[in-house]
Amino acid sequence: MKKILIVDDSPTIRKLINFILKKKNYIVTEAEDGVDAMEKLINTKIDLVIADLNMPNMDGIELVKSLRNSYYHLDTPIIMLTTTKDEELKKSALEAGVNLFLNKPIQPNLLLYKVESLLAGGE
Ligand SMILES: [Mg+2]
Structure with a gap:
């Protein structure tokens, strides 16, 4: 099964995404911020990151930069969770190497669709 890391400082959001992904049998790991995520990803491959x-x-953004500087995570698909207030920051995130954005609040079906298509090698 595919392994997915969820990185969010909100326990509620981590729990929600975990719940959505587990219904599709993904193996889910959680991290509470970028530092925690990098610790959990040391020398470990993961199939997809939701941050x-x-x-x-x-x-x-710092997390994405660190991931893209790591041999193991050069090509790992990264979905970034944003709010409508984050518009200017999205450009920096794209430049850092984010694959796509999803706006909060999370729409379960859209999240699953994006995860599946990224894991299949598409957009
Ligand atoms: Mg947050």
């Missing part, structure tokens, strides 16, 4: 943009300690 919040706004987080303490290490935010989503």
